[in-house]
Amino acid sequence: MRKSPRIVMFHRFSAEPKQHCVSSAEFEKQIIYLNKRFNILPLSQLRQSKEQGKPLPNNAIVLTVDDGYRDFYEVAYPVLKKHGVPATLYVTTGFVNEELWLWPDQITWLLNNVSEVNKTIALGEQTSKNIEINTIDDSSRQQIWSQVIAYLLSVDDKTKHTWIAYFAEQLGRPLPKTTPDEYAACTWQQLVEMQQNGIEIGGHTHTHPSLGQVSNEQLHTELHTCMRFLDEKLGKVDRDFCFPNGQPNDYNKKVKQVTQEVGFKSSVTAFYDSKGTQDLFEMRRHTASEDWFQFCKSFNGVEAFMAEKTGAHNKVEGELC
Numbered sequence: 001m002r003k004s005p006r007i008v009m010f011h012r013f014s015a016e017p018k019q020h021c022v023s024s025a026e027f028e029k030q031i032i033y034l035n036k037r038f039n040i041l042p043l044s045q046l047r048q049s050k051e052q053g054k055p056l057p058n059n060a061i062v063l064t065v066d067d068g069y070r071d072f073y074e075v076a077y078p079v080l081k082k083h084g085v086p087a088t089l090y091v092t093t094g095f096v097n098e099e100l101w102l103w104p105d106q107i108t109w110l111l112n113n114v115s116e117v118n119k120t121i122a123l124g125e126q127t128s129k130n131i132e133i134n135t136i137d138d139s140s141r142q143q144i145w146s147q148v149i150a151y152l153l154s155v156d157d158k159t160k161h162t163w164i165a166y167f168a169e170q171l172g173r174p175l176p177k178t179t180p181d182e183y184a185a186c187t188w189q190q191l192v193e194m195q196q197n198g199i200e201i202g203g204h205t206h207t208h209p210s211l212g213q214v215s216n217e218q219l220h221t222e223l224h225t226c227m228r229f230l231d232e233k234l235g236k237v238d239r240d241f242c243f244p245n246g247q248p249n250d251y252n253k254k255v256k257q258v259t260q261e262v263g264f265k266s267s268v269t270a271f272y273d274s275k276g277t278q279d280l281f282e283m284r285r286h287t288a289s290e291d292w293f294q295f296c297k298s299f300n301g302v303e304a305f306m307a308e309k310t311g312a313h314n315k316v317e318g319e320l321c
C-alpha cells in the first residue's frame with residue numbers, strides 16, 4: 001500500500017491516559033514510529049500533488065485533527081513541534097470564538113453530572129422511541145449516550161438544539177453557559193502561533209451541524225462564516241475543510257459544491273472505503289487511536305488494503321467527529 005497516501009484523523013488528546021483520548025506519551029511514541037517509517041506530509045502537499053498531477057513520495061501519510069479542542073495545543077502540538085511533524089487542524093470557528101460549546105459534549109456533560117433520573121424521555125414524536133432513564137452510572141452511560149446521539153444526528157439542527165434544552169430540563173441540570181474547561185477550544189492566538197509553526201488550520205463549519213441536515217441557507221452561512229473568521233483571524237491562505245461528523249449522511253453533492261464555491265481547496269470525511277483519496281472534495285480518512293493495534297491498522301495500510309479488496313467500510317462505533 002506504499003503508493004496510496006493515507007489521511008488519518010485524531011480528535012482528543014490528554015496529558016495522562018484517558019478514555020477517547022490519545023495520551024501525550026502514547027502520541028509521542030506514535031510520532032517517533034511514524035517518522036521512521038513514513039513520509040508525514042502536510043495536507044496541502046497531498047492536495048497540490050492531486051491538483052497538479054505531481055507524484056508523492058512512497059509511504060505518504062497526513063495527520064489531521066478535528067474540532068479545535070485546546071488539548072491539541074497543550075498536548076499534541078508540543079510533540080509535533082519537537083519532532084518537526086506537520087498536521088492539519090480543522091476548527092469550528094464559533095467554538096473558537098467561545099460562542100458555543102460542541103453539542104455532543106453537552107450530552108456527555110449532562111450524563112456525567114446527573115445520576116438519578118427515573119423518567120421517560122421522549123426521543124421525537126413517536127412514543128415508541130421514548131427512552132427510560134433511571135440511574136446514570138458507568139454501566140448505563142455509554143448506552144444512553146449512543147441512543148441520544150443517534151437520535152440527534154437524525155434530526156435537523158434546530159430540533160436538535162431544542163431537544164438538548166428539553167433534555168437538560170428533564171434531567172434538572174441547566175447546561176453551563178460557557179464551555180467547561182475539559183471541553184474548551186484553542187484560542188485564536190494559539191491558532192496563530194501554531195499556523196506559524198507548521199500546523200495548517202482548516203475549516204470545520206461555524207457551529208458544527210451535520211451538513212446533511214441543514215437548510216440551504218444554513219449551509220451557506222456555516223461555510224461562509226467559517227471561512228470569514230479564518231481569513232480575518234489567521235490571514236488569507238489556501239484552506240481545507242472537514243465535514244462535521246463526516247459519515248455518508250453528513251454531506252452530499254450540494255454540500256461539496258458549496259464547499260468549493262466558498263473557496264475551500266479540499267474536504268475530508270470521517271470514514272474510510274475503497275475510494276480513498278480519489279475525490280479531492282471527499283477524501284476518506286482512517287481513525288487514529290491510543291490503541292496500538294488500531295493505530296497500526298490505520299497507518300500501515302491494513303484498513304486501506306481491506307477496503308480495496310473487499311469494499312469494507314469502516315466506522316468506529318461510539319465515536320463522533
Ligand SMILES: [Zn+2]
Pocket residue numbers: 066067204208244245320321
Ligand atoms: Zn467535528
